[in-house]
Amino acid sequence: MQNVKPVQPAATVPTFQPKDPLTEEEIEGIVLAVKSAFLKLKNLYDKITPVFDEYGFRAPSAGVVARDLSEKIETSIIQHCRTFTRGLKHADLARFNKRWEVKICKDSGLTINQSSVIDGENYIVVNYKNNSLVKKIWVLWNTRDDFFSQRRKNSNGRTVDLQKAASHVHIIYLAGTRQ
Numbered sequence: 001m002q003n004v005k006p007v008q009p010a011a012t013v014p015t016f017q018p019k020d021p022l023t024e025e026e027i028e029g030i031v032l033a034v035k036s037a038f039l040k041l042k043n044l045y046d047k048i049t050p051v052f053d054e055y056g057f058r059a060p061s062a063g064v065v066a067r068d069l070s071e072k073i074e075t076s077i078i079q080h081c082r083t084f085t086r087g088l089k090h091a092d093l094a095r096f097n098k099r100w101e102v103k104i105c106k107d108s109g110l111t112i113n114q115s116s117v118i119d120g121e122n123y124i125v126v127n128y129k130n131n132s133l134v135k136k137i138w139v140l141w142n143t144r145d146d147f148f149s150q151r152r153k154n155s156n157g158r159t160v161d162l163q164k165a166a167s168h169v170h171i172i173y174l175a176g177t178r179q
Contacts, residue, residue: 016168018122018141020096027172029080034126034137034173037072041065042132062131066104073102073126091121098122110140110160114152118145137173140165 022030045059052059062069074092077084084095091099099121103110110125112118123140140147140160147165148158162169 016141020098022139022170022172023083026081026083030077030124031137031173033073033076033080034134036076037069038126038128038132038134040072041069045131059131061106062104062128063106070102070104073104073124077102077124093124095122100124102126104128108136109162111157112148112160114156114158116158118143118148120144134173135175136171139170139172141168141170143168 041062049059070092077093078086081095084093084100086094088094088097088099092102093100099119100123101121102124103112104126105111106127107129108127110123120142123143125136125138125140126134127136127138129135143165147160147168149161151158
């Protein structure tokens with residue numbers, strides 16, 4: 001009888017293998033940090049939205065408070081994960097002497113500032129909806145410039161091309177379930 005090997009799946013995107021992948025403890029710490037910050041944000045919205053409504057204004061979106069929110073998440077990640085520290089140079093965080101950034105983006109994807117220098121850093125990306133519901137947390141490993149849209153004169157942001165970056169994406173939390 002002939003020894004038959006199973007058919008390999010159709011061409012799949014090879015997955016980037018980081019030198020130091022996240023441990024389960026680190027993933028748990030990151031998810032805890034993000035969910036805690038967004039729960040605080042939800043509680044804040046519950047309190048301030050009626051006041052804004054009373055005066056005829058809309059409460060600021062999570063996008064407006066994203067910088068403060070990402071800083072709270074960074075601080076919490078450092079508290080929960082002993083492998084993360086304050087960042088190197090302009091990076092928010094560091095892990096094993098590599099630059100890490102926390103980015104918060106509405107709905108899906110990732111947008112960065114057009115002037116950002118992209119040079120192998122890692123992004124922890126939080127996608128949310130309705131100002132305080134976490135949809136997805138993912139890591140974009142070893143970022144390259146070609147993962148993002150071209151720089152444009154009339155835009156301040158560049159968006160990630162998830163097809164080009166697919167092999168470097170690791171989803172660690174999705175719609176209430178861990179990956």
